[in-house]
Every structure is written in C-alpha cells, then in structure tokens.
Amino acid sequence: MDQSPALPDLGSSFVLPNGVRLKNRLIKAAMSEQLGDRRHDPGSGMENLYRQWAQGGIGLSISGNIMVDRNAIGELRNVVLDAHSDLNAFRRWALAGSSHGTHLWAQLNHPGKQIIKLLCDEPVAPSAISLGSGLEKHFNCPRALTEDGIEKIIAQFATSARLAKVVGFTGVQIHAAHGYLINQFLSPLHNQRSDQWGGSLANRMRFLVRVYKAIRSVVGDAFPVGIKLNSADFMRGGFTEEESLQVVVALGNLGLDQLEISGGTYESPVMVGNQAASTREREAYFLNYAARVREVSTLPLVVTGGFRSGAAMTAALRDAATDFIGLARPLALEPDMPVKLLSEATYRVDLRPLSTGFAALDRIATLDVSWYEHQLQRMARHQLPKPGLSEWLSLGKTLLDFAACARKKRSTQCSTYKR
Numbered sequence: 536m537d538q539s540p541a542l543p544d545l546g547s548s549f550v551l552p553n554g555v556r557l558k559n560r561l562i563k564a565a566m567s568e569q570l571g572d573r574r575h576d577p578g579s580g581m582e583n584l585y586r587q588w589a590q591g592g593i594g595l596s597i598s599g600n601i602m603v604d605r606n607a608i609g610e611l612r613n614v615v616l617d618a619h620s621d622l623n624a625f626r627r628w629a630l631a632g633s634s635h636g637t638h639l640w641a642q643l644n645h646p647g648k649q650i651i652k653l654l655c656d657e658p659v660a661p662s663a664i665s666l667g668s669g670l671e672k673h674f675n676c677p678r679a680l681t682e683d684g685i686e687k688i689i690a691q692f693a694t695s696a697r698l699a700k701v702v703g704f705t706g707v708q709i710h711a712a713h714g715y716l717i718n719q720f721l722s723p724l725h726n727q728r729s730d731q732w733g734g735s736l737a738n739r740m741r742f743l744v745r746v747y748k749a750i751r752s753v754v755g756d757a758f759p760v761g762i763k764l765n766s767a768d769f770m771r772g773g774f775t776e777e778e779s780l781q782v783v784v785a786l787g788n789l790g791l792d793q794l795e796i797s798g799g800t801y802e803s804p805v806m807v808g809n810q811a812a813s814t815r816e817r818e819a820y821f822l823n824y825a826a827r828v829r830e831v832s833t834l835p836l837v838v839t840g841g842f843r844s845g846a847a848m849t850a851a852l853r854d855a856a857t858d859f860i861g862l863a864r865p866l867a868l869e870p871d872m873p874v875k876l877l878s879e880a881t882y883r884v885d886l887r888p889l890s891t892g893f894a895a896l897d898r899i900a901t902l903d904v905s906w907y908e909h910q911l912q913r914m915a916r917h918q919l920p921k922p923g924l925s926e927w928l929s930l931g932k933t934l935l936d937f938a939a940c941a942r943k944k945r946s947t948q949c950s951t952y953k954r
C-alpha cells in the first residue's frame with residue numbers, strides 16, 4: 536500500500552488495496568439522518584446535508600444506515616434502497632455527497648429485532664429471543680428467521696449494493712455492528728440456532744460472510760466494500776473481543792477493502808461513550824482493541840468513537856494505531872471540521888454532555904443520538920447547527936416522531952409481511 540509520507544498526517548492520501556485513493560484520513564462515520572420521505576426515498580435535504588460535508592473537506596462520507604428491506608426499517612424516516620426506490624433521488628444525493636473529490640459510501644443495514652414496538656409487531660432475528668436490559672418493554676420479541684428468510688435478506692443486501700453503485704455511490708459499507716441483524720447473528724447471546732447459521736463462531740459469522748460475498752459478486756473487485764464491526768457487544772455472554780478478532784482474520788482473507796471498528800448495541804450503547812478513564816485520556820474509545828487488530832490483520836483500519844482533537848487524531852495515525860479517523864457527532868455540529876483540522880493541527884471541538892436530568896428518559900429517547908439527528912435535520916434545511924439546542928426540545932421532537940410511528944403502524948402493519 537502506498538501511504539505517503541512516511542509519517543502520515545490527517546491530510547495524507549491513502550490508497551486502498553484495490554487501488555482506490557482517498558484524499559485524506561478523515562472519515563464521516565455513518566449517522567442516521569432521518570431524512571427519508573414517506574416512500575423512504577432521500578429528500579432534497581439529504582443533498583444539502585451531504586454537500587456541506589463534501590465542502591467541509593471530508594475524505595470519505597459514509598451515509599447513515601440505508602435499509603435493505605422496506606418491511607424492516609429501524610427508524611421512521613430511514614431511507615430504503617431497493618427495486619421500488621426512486622433512483623433519481625438517490626442519484627441527486629450521491630452527486631452532491633461525492634463533490635469536491637469526496638468518496639461517498641452507502642452504509643447498508645437490516646435492523647433485525649432492533650425495531651421499536653411502535654414500528655413493527657413481529658421483527659425477525661436469528662432466534663426468537665427478546666432484547667434485554669429493560670428494552671423488552673419497547674421492542675417486540677422477534678420471530679426466528681427461516682432458511683428462506685435468511686437467503687432473501689442476503690439477496691436484499693446484494694440488490695441494495697448493486698443499486699448503490701448504479702446511482703453513483705463510490706463504495707458500500709456493510710453494517711455488522713451496534714446490535715443490528717448481522718451483529719445478532721454474530722452474538723452467541725442472540726443467536727442460539729442449531730443449524731448452519733448458529734453455534735460455532737464459523738457458523739455465526741456465516742451470515743456476514745455470505746452477505747459480503749453476495750455484495751462482492753454484484754459490485755466487482757474495483758468497487759470498495761467495507762464492514763463496520765463491533766470490537767465487542769459489551770454484554771455478558773455476547774460477542775467478545777476474542778471472537779471479533781477471529782472475524783477480522785477471516786475477513787482479511789476475503790478481499791475486504793476497509794474495516795471500521797466500533798462497539799456496543801442498543802442494550803449496551805458504548806458506541807457513544809461511557810468508557811474507562813484510560814481510554815478517555817486518548818479520546819478514542821476503541822484504541823486498545825485496534826492495537827490487537829493490528830497484530831492479526833493488515834486491513835485498512837478506521838477507528839471511530841470519541842476523537843475530538845487534531846492532536847489525538849494525529850497521534851493515533853503516527854502511532855499506526857489506525858489508518859483513518861472516524862468522526863460522527865463533531866461533524867453534526869461542525870461540518871467543516873476537516874478543513875479546520877487540515878489547516879490547524881491542534882484544532883479541537885468539545886461536545887457538551889447531554890441530559891434532561893432524567894437518565895431513564897434520556898435512554899428511552901436515545902438522547903445521545905436523537906439530539907444530533909435534529910442537528911442534521913437543521914443542516915438539511917440550510918440552518919446552522921445549534922450547539923445550545925435544548926434537550927427538552929429535542930425530546931419533544933422525538934416524542935412527535937413516536938406518535939408518527941404509531942400512526943404509520945396503524946396504516947401499514949409490517950407483521951402481515953411473512954418471509
């Protein structure tokens with residue numbers, strides 16, 4: 536891999552193993568935008584939003600999760616890419632997001648059982664096991680997928696990837712992290728199947744490997760395919776760091792172009808913080824795990840979660856702890872942070888902790904995510920992000936969304952759709 540100069544900095548370009556060049560080391564990690572219209576096509580706000588990130592100097596923008604199955608959407612206004620999508624709306628989004636030499640990859644996802652009750656009566660999962668940690672009150676118990684159902688979802692991932700290439704995305708990322716369907720297959724806690732899809736780690740990773748191979752077969756070798764993987768689920772009995780490392784080794788043999796590491800699930804949402812003090816000092820949450828990945832893999836690596844200062848980002852690159860810096864929340868408040876970082880290496884952004892003062896409420900409303908989604912929606916409307924946005928106002932908007940979910944559920948019952 537040609538990675539110049541010898542000691543990389545944030546502005547150094549990077550050539551992926553398949554020859555695709557990314558102009559710098561800064562990546563906008565996926566953030567669900569909630570900007571889909573009633574048909575789950577991207578609205579014009581999506582173009583506005585991604586144009587701002589492209590103008591802001593990011594090397595690679597990874598879209599918020601795009602659903603592969605319109606009968607399984609994780610959030611009310613998720614975008615879906617399938618045979619029924621308005622491809623011209625996706626083309627306009629891809630064009631805006633890939634301006635200024637920016638790469639724009641589509642993150643493809645299936646939520647499995649991580650769909651709130653208000654959106655779905657009977658979600659699907661590897662096994663008929665409810666989410667725990669109190670979430671069982673808000674998420675229905677899933678139905679175990681049949682063999683045919685599994686094959687159908689693999690084909691849906693491939694269809695979405697093929698269409699992503701057709702409409703002008705420059706790569707795709709498979710979402711295998713954060714407790715969604717692929718992660719549910721990887722987890723021994725959530726996958727208790729006794730067939731070829733469960734049991735041993737080789738069986739539990741079969742779904743991910745099949746999704747990857749199906750996508751690769753339709754997009755070809757020159758089109759970048761990445762995977763976002765959990766370092767661990769941070770759940771007793773869940774997917775562990777040791778198992779995650781074995782998955783990394785297996786993926787390294789399959790021609791994957793990039794690996795992004797994160798961690799946690801809805802049950803244990805460490806992807807947005809709450810880490811040990813030793814990790815906080817280096818800002819990024821998953822650097823210890825990244826060091827272990829480096830011992831077993833040469834895959835181009837993205838570490839996402841916690842980076843806030845140019846100093847910590849540059850140190851991570853120079854220590855070869857990672858090849859790329861993944862940034863999410865900072866870019867929801869400062870879309871031009873990359874330009875600032877590239878001209879001033881010590882630039883940093885400080886994000887204030889969010890709370891209504893009622894921890895249970897914050898958790899149900901996923902305040903750490905929904906507050907930032909509201910910032911993205913402001914940018915989509917050509918408004919500036921608002922760091923002082925009240926948590927209560929954000930909560931109010933989220934409650935309105937829940938009410939809209941309930942209305943949608945009454946009109947379209949996803950449970951009537953059987954695989």
Ligand SMILES: Cc1cc2nc3c(=O)[nH]c(=O)nc-3n(C[C@H](O)[C@H](O)[C@H](O)COP(=O)(O)O)c2cc1C
Nearest residue numbers: 564565566567599600840841862863864904907908
């Ligand atoms: C509003 C919001 C939406 C998110 N949506 C996604 C998503 O669609 N897919 C995904 O892989 N991660 C998603 N994440 C997680 C981020 O990609 C990232 O892993 C996490 O925020 C930690 O990075 P940060 O500290 O730079 O924010 C989301 C985070 C936020 C704040």
